[in-house]
Each structure stands twice: as structure tokens, then as C-alpha cells.
Amino acid sequence: MHDPDTFQPPDAIPLAGVIGWPVAHSRSPALHSHWLRRYGIAGAYVPLAVLPEHLGQVLHTLPKAGFVGVNVTIPHKEAVLALADIVTDRAALIGAANTLIFRPDGRLHADNTDGYGFMANLRQHAPDWVPEQCPSAVIGAGGAARAVVAALLEAHVPEIRIANRTRLRADQLRAEFGARIVVYEWAQAGNMLDGAATVVNATSMGMTGRPPLRIPLDALGTDALVTDLVYNPLETTFLAEARARGCRTVDGLGMLLHQAAPGFERWFGHRPEVDDDLRRAALA
Numbered sequence: 001m002h003d004p005d006t007f008q009p010p011d012a013i014p015l016a017g018v019i020g021w022p023v024a025h026s027r028s029p030a031l032h033s034h035w036l037r038r039y040g041i042a043g044a045y046v047p048l049a050v051l052p053e054h055l056g057q058v059l060h061t062l063p064k065a066g067f068v069g070v071n072v073t074i075p076h077k078e079a080v081l082a083l084a085d086i087v088t089d090r091a092a093l094i095g096a097a098n099t100l101i102f103r104p105d106g107r108l109h110a111d112n113t114d115g116y117g118f119m120a121n122l123r124q125h126a127p128d129w130v131p132e133q134c135p136s137a138v139i140g141a142g143g144a145a146r147a148v149v150a151a152l153l154e155a156h157v158p159e160i161r162i163a164n165r166t167r168l169r170a171d172q173l174r175a176e177f178g179a180r181i182v183v184y185e186w187a188q189a190g191n192m193l194d195g196a197a198t199v200v201n202a203t204s205m206g207m208t209g210r211p212p213l214r215i216p217l218d219a220l221g222t223d224a225l226v227t228d229l230v231y232n233p234l235e236t237t238f239l240a241e242a243r244a245r246g247c248r249t250v251d252g253l254g255m256l257l258h259q260a261a262p263g264f265e266r267w268f269g270h271r272p273e274v275d276d277d278l279r280r281a282a283l284a
């Protein structure tokens with residue numbers, strides 16, 4: 001007899017996707033489809049354009065159509081927390097989720113893998129990077145910056161300096177994340193680079209079509225690792241200037257690739273590799 005609580009026939013092909021509005025720009029379908037092909041897994045990953053007012057209804061329905069989980073992107077990353085039954089600590093701390101798992105018991109599990117992706121990218125491209133001995137400097141205080149700050153705190157960075165155009169948002173980060181956060185005035189952002197082992201652009205400045213991030217780099221030490229969350233273009237003006245000063249730089253594409261891996265593993269049962277083939281697939 002049909003058990004109304006069992007959505008999946010035994011031979012179901014697992015489905016996943018990315019929910020956004022708009023969603024056509026998302027690279028996630030290219031990444032996951034590459035992995036599905038590479039590992040010979042019967043499954044599919046599709047873009048799902050969903051209006052904010054339909055999000056709850058869609059999340060309720062997808063598991064009944066064979067979906068095992070989804071990524072969520074702009075503008076749904078915060079709203080999804082209120083709809084989830086289980087929210088991981090890191091998603092709660094960041095205040096946003098990007099990876100949802102539709103559990104067999106019907107419960108919706110929400111996680112945030114952006115901070116994991118950020119750390120995994122730096123560890124892959126700078127294996128000897130030691131973040132925990134010196135301060136980090138983060139430019140920006142939006143959603144992406146929150147994930148970076150949470151990850152750096154978890155990595156035992158002793159001090160995280162933040163400057164943001166809208167100072168109030170940086171002050172809010174300090175109020176939520178605690179005394180290891182030190183807020184700098186936007187006009188003095190260059191000063192926070194002095195002695196920093198890690199420097200991160202977590203603003204949207206430098207993205208194709210937008211002005212570059214302009215911060216005086218005079219205080220930047222040559223042993224600092226400099227990274228940009230912007231990956232379009234791969235080398236932003238900010239990264240090019242840091243590289244010209246002798247710093248090691250890591251582009252932001254790897255964060256996007258690595259944040260996708262935990263979801264893929266949960267949904268399709270295989271821990272995928274982040275390598276040059278995947279980079280090419282993401283850029284194609």
C-alpha cells in the first residue's frame with residue numbers, strides 16, 4: 001500500500017537545484033552537472049526561478065517531486081531560515097543559509113557552507129597559510145562578510161578588523177560576533193592592513209561593471225595573503241595591486257566551488273573534488 005509519508009519510489013533519481021530570483025546567472029548548475037557527469041551519478045541539478053512570495057510553497061512541494069535538497073541564493077538566503085525545521089549553528093550565526101537538505105523524515109535542514117568554502121579555497125591555494133597568529137582585515141559587512149568573519153573566528157584568528165562604507169553594519173557585526181571584532185572607519189580602511197596576515201575584499205566592488213575597490217595599500221605587508229570574494233573578473237584590480245606589491249593572492253572562484261561540495265555530498269552521496277576541470281566547467 002502507498003505510504004503517504006514516503007515520497008520516493010525505490011528507484012528515484014535524486015534531484016537538486018538552486019533557488020533564486022533571478023537565477024539564470026548562477027554557476028551552480030554548471031558545477032553540479034559537471035560532478036554528476038564526472039562521477040557517473042544518475043541525478044540532475046537545475047536552476048529554479050522562484051519569487052520570494054512563493055518560497056515557502058515551493059520548499060514544501062519539491063521533496064514530493066523527487067528533490068533531495070537545494071541551494072538557495074539571492075534574495076532567499078535569509079528568509080529560508082524562518083522556514084527551516086533545523087538550522088545549523090553556523091547558519092544561525094551568519095543569519096543566512098545556502099544549502100538545504102530535504103530529510104526523509106520530512107524536516108527541512110538549513111546550513112551555510114560559504115564560510116567553509118572560503119577557508120577551503122585559501123587552504124587549497126595557500127597550504128602554508130597560518131591565519132591564527134595575526135589579525136585579519138575584512139572589507140565589507142554584508143552577507144558574504146558575515147560568513148567570512150564567522151569562518152575566521154572559528155579558525156581562531158585573534159582579531160578581525162572590519163571597515164564598511166556604512167559603519168552601522170560593521171558595528172552590528174561587532175555586537176553579534178564579539179570583542180575579537182575591531183571596527184575601523186571606512187576612510188581609514190588602509191590602516192587596518194598594517195600587520196594583517198589575511199586581507200579579504202567582501203564587498204561587491206571590483207565586479208565587472210562596477211568601480212574597483214580603492215583602498216590605500218601602503219600598510220599592506222608583503223607576507224599577507226590577499227583574497228577577493230569577487231570572481232568576475234578572476235583577477236580584480238584589488239588583487240592585481242596586492243600582487244604587484246609582492247603579496248600572495250587567491251581569487252574568489254574557489255570559494256564558490258568549495259561551498260558547493262558539502263551539498264553535493266549530502267544529496268548525491270559522493271564527496272566531489274574541486275580541481276582545474278571544475279574551474280573550467282564553472283567558467284565555461
Ligand code: ATR
Nearest residue numbers: 140141142143144145164165166169202203204205
Ligand atoms: P553580499 O551578501 O554579497 O555581501 P550585501 O549584503 O549587499 O551583499 O553587501 C555588499 C557589501 O558591499 C557591503 O559591505 C556594501 O557596503 P554597505 O554596507 O555600505 O552597502 C559593499 N558595497 C557595495 N557597494 C559599495 C560601494 N560603492 N562602496 C563601498 N562599499 C560598497
